[in-house]
Amino acid sequence: MIPRYLVPFHPKRVPHYHVDLLVIGGGLAGLRAALAAAPEQSVLVITKDSIRQSNSNYAQGGIASVLAPEDRFEDHVADTLTAGGTLCHPEVAERVVREAPQRIAELIAWGTHFDEEDGQLLLGREGGHSARRIVHALGDATGREVMRVVIERARAAPNLQIWERAFTIDLLTQEGTCRGALIWNQQHGKTLIWAKQTILCTGGAGQVYRETTNPAVATGDGQAVALRAGAELRDMEFMQFHPTVLYIAGSSRSLITEAMRGEGAWLVDRNGYRFMQDYDPRLELAPRDVVSQAIVAQMEKTRAANVFLDLSHLDAKYVRQRFPGIAATCAEFGIDIARQRIPVRPGAHYMIGGVTVDLDGRVDIPGLWGAGEVTSSGLHGANRLASNSLLEGLVYGAQVGELASNAAREIPDDFRALSLDNATPDAGGEPLDLADIRNALKSLMWRAAGVRRDGATLAEAIESVESWCLYVLSRQFADPEGWELQNMLTVSWMMLRAALLREESRGVHLRTDFPKLDEPHWRRHIGFRRSADGQLREGTEAPGAKGGS
Ligand SMILES: Cc1cc2nc3c(=O)[nH]c(=O)nc-3n(C[C@H](O)[C@H](O)[C@H](O)COP(=O)(O)OP(=O)(O)OC[C@H]3O[C@@H](n4cnc5c(N)ncnc54)[C@H](O)[C@@H]3O)c2cc1C
Numbered sequence: 001m002i003p004r005y006l007v008p009f010h011p012k013r014v015p016h017y018h019v020d021l022l023v024i025g026g027g028l029a030g031l032r033a034a035l036a037a038a039p040e041q042s043v044l045v046i047t048k049d050s051i052r053q054s055n056s057n058y059a060q061g062g063i064a065s066v067l068a069p070e071d072r073f074e075d076h077v078a079d080t081l082t083a084g085g086t087l088c089h090p091e092v093a094e095r096v097v098r099e100a101p102q103r104i105a106e107l108i109a110w111g112t113h114f115d116e117e118d119g120q121l122l123l124g125r126e127g128g129h130s131a132r133r134i135v136h137a138l139g140d141a142t143g144r145e146v147m148r149v150v151i152e153r154a155r156a157a158p159n160l161q162i163w164e165r166a167f168t169i170d171l172l173t174q175e176g177t178c179r180g181a182l183i184w185n186q187q188h189g190k191t192l193i194w195a196k197q198t199i200l201c202t203g204g205a206g207q208v209y210r211e212t213t214n215p216a217v218a219t220g221d222g223q224a225v226a227l228r229a230g231a232e233l234r235d236m237e238f239m240q241f242h243p244t245v246l247y248i249a250g251s252s253r254s255l256i257t258e259a260m261r262g263e264g265a266w267l268v269d270r271n272g273y274r275f276m277q278d279y280d281p282r283l284e285l286a287p288r289d290v291v292s293q294a295i296v297a298q299m300e301k302t303r304a305a306n307v308f309l310d311l312s313h314l315d316a317k318y319v320r321q322r323f324p325g326i327a328a329t330c331a332e333f334g335i336d337i338a339r340q341r342i343p344v345r346p347g348a349h350y351m352i353g354g355v356t357v358d359l360d361g362r363v364d365i366p367g368l369w370g371a372g373e374v375t376s377s378g379l380h381g382a383n384r385l386a387s388n389s390l391l392e393g394l395v396y397g398a399q400v401g402e403l404a405s406n407a408a409r410e411i412p413d414d415f416r417a418l419s420l421d422n423a424t425p426d427a428g429g430e431p432l433d434l435a436d437i438r439n440a441l442k443s444l445m446w447r448a449a450g451v452r453r454d455g456a457t458l459a460e461a462i463e464s465v466e467s468w469c470l471y472v473l474s475r476q477f478a479d480p481e482g483w484e485l486q487n488m489l490t491v492s493w494m495m496l497r498a499a500l501l502r503e504e505s506r507g508v509h510l511r512t513d514f515p516k517l518d519e520p521h522w523r524r525h526i527g528f529r530r531s532a533d534g535q536l537r538e539g540t541e542a543p544g545a546k547g548g549s
Helices: 029-035 071-087 090-109 142-156 221-229 288-301 318-324 324-332 387-410 434-448 455-472 478-500
Strands: 016-024 042-048 160-163 166-175 176-185 189-201 237-246 266-268 307-310 344-351 354-356 368-370 523-530 537-543
Touching: 016 029, 016 176, 016 387, 029 042, 029 142, 029 387, 042 142, 042 189, 042 324, 071 090, 071 318, 090 142, 142 160, 142 387, 166 189, 166 221, 189 387, 221 354, 221 368, 221 478, 221 523, 237 288, 237 324, 266 288, 288 307, 318 324, 344 368, 344 434, 434 455, 434 478, 455 478, 478 523, 478 537
Parallel strands: 016 042, 016 189, 042 160, 189 368
Antiparallel strands: 166 176, 176 189, 237 344, 266 307, 307 344, 523 537
16 A cells, blocks of 8 residues: 555645746756756756765766767667667657757757867767767766766756755645645755646666665655656666676775776686676676676675676776776775776666656656656666666756746746645554664565566565565655655565566566566566555556657
8 A cells, every 4th residue: 555645744834835847856867957947937956965966976987979970870779779679669769869969069068078089079889889979077977077067057047946955755746737746854844845847857766775886865766756646657677787886895886887898807706717708708798787697697606795807907007097986996995906806796776667758758647747767768678778878867858848848838827835635644653663674675675676586586575575565654754764765665566566577588687487588478568556545556568659749
C-alpha cells in the first residue's frame, strides 16, 4: 500500500509560495530547463542539498555529439540503438542526436571550456561509439566545468531563484492535475509551492545500492513522488553498473572512467592475471555490462572483494597528466596510479528506467514535465550508450523548459491555495533505527538486484522489502531521513519486481536463470502505476514513442 502523501499538511498552517514554473532538481537537466523559461516568468529551482551535489557535477567522461566532419548523425543514432536494443525508441534517439551540436555550441557560447588542441575541440572515443564524438573538460571532470557555467548563468538570471537544501516531499495534485509541490527546509518547515507548471529533474537512484558511483542525493525521490502522484514508471529493472569503481575501505566510491581502459589500462585479478581474455575478444574495451559481469565472475572465481586496474606498463607522465582527478584521489590513499594497481569493482551507476515521458518530455499528469535521469524517455532502451545521458538532460531540459514556459503563459495568475485531500496514515509505534533499515536495504539490493540476478533471490528480496514497507510506509516522519527511506523502499520494490518479471537477459539486466534474450516476447516495457486505492498496478507495453510534437 503506497500512501498518496508522506506527511499531512494543512493549508492554513504552512507558508505558501506562488511561481510560474517550479523546477525540482538543480542538475544539468533542471538548470537547462530553468534557463529556457521566458524572462518575464518567475522560476523556482529546488535542490535537496547544495546545488553542487548532483550526478551532473560528478560526470567525468563527457558529452556525446556529432561534431567531427567525418562523423554522421545516422551513426550516432545507430550506435545508440545498438547499445539499447529494441526497447529504444528510434524517434527519441533521432531527436536527441540531431539536437546535440546545437546544445554543445550553446554551452561553449555560455563559457564552457571543453578540452581543445590547436584551437580544435578534442573529441574522445568511448565504448560503443563508432567515431570520436565525446567532448570533455578538465581532462576527467566534464560535469564540474559544465555545471560551473550553468550554475553561474542560473544565478545571474533575474527571474530565477534557487532554493538549496529544500527537500521535495510530494507533488501536489488536484483533480488529476499537478499544481506544484510540498517541500521542506530547516528554516520554514513544510511549505506549499504552487506552480502553473512543474518540471521534475531529480536524477537517479544509485543510493539504493551498497556500491554506487552516485552522490548521496541520488535516492530515487523523484521516481517515488511521481508514482505517489499517479504517474507511470517503467523499465525499473534496468540499472546500469559501472565496471570500475574505486574500492578502498573508507574512501568514497569514485568512478574510474572507462577512458582509462581506452588509454590501455589492463584489468587484472588478485594474482595479476589479465582475465578479460577469458570472457570477451574485445578484452578491456568490451561493453560496460560485459566487463561488469566478467569482473563479478572473476571476483567469485578468485574469492576476492575486487579486481585491479593496472597502468604500470604505460608512460607514467602521460598517465598522471591524462587523469589528474583520479590520480589525486588515489594519491590520498597512498596509490600512485602510474605505478601501482588501482582496486576496483562494479557499482550502480545510471538508472535507465524512471518516470515515463512522451517525445516532448510530458508526464501523463497534466501540468507535470520531466527531464534527465529521473525519466524514461526511450532513448537508452535496455543499455545506455556512454556519454548520452548528459546529452539527454540537455536536450530534454531545453525542450521541457520551453514547452512548460509556453504552457504557463496560457494560465492566468491565481494566488489562492487549493484545498487538497491529504489524509495520511500514521501507524505510530516504537522509534525505528532508520540507518539500520537503510543499510540492510542497500546490501540486499546489491545481492539481489546487482550485476547478476536470479528468480529465487529476487523473490526472497521482494518479501524482505515488503515486510519493511509494511511498517515504514505506514508511518509519518518529520525529516528527510525518513522520507528518503520511504522513497528508497518504494523504488527498490519496483526494481526488484520488474527484475523478477523479466524472465530473460537483455542489456544491463542479466538473469542467470534466463541467460538468453527472449525477443520478441520480452520486447516490452514493464510499467507501474499507483491506483486510487494505494495499490501498485503493473503492466507491460510494446515500445513506441508516446505523443509529443
Ligand atoms: C560519477 C559519475 C560519472 C558520470 N559520467 C558521465 C559522463 O561522462 N557522461 C554522461 O553523459 N553521463 C555521465 N554520468 C551520468 C550523468 O551524470 C547523469 O545521468 C546526469 O548528470 C543526470 O542529470 P540530472 O540533471 O537528470 O540529475 P542530477 O544531476 O543528479 O540532479 C538531480 C538534482 O535533483 C535534486 N533532488 C533530488 N531529489 C530531490 C528532492 N527530494 N528534493 C529536491 N531536490 C532533489 C538534487 O539535489 C539535484 O540537484 C555520470 C554519473 C556519475 C554518477
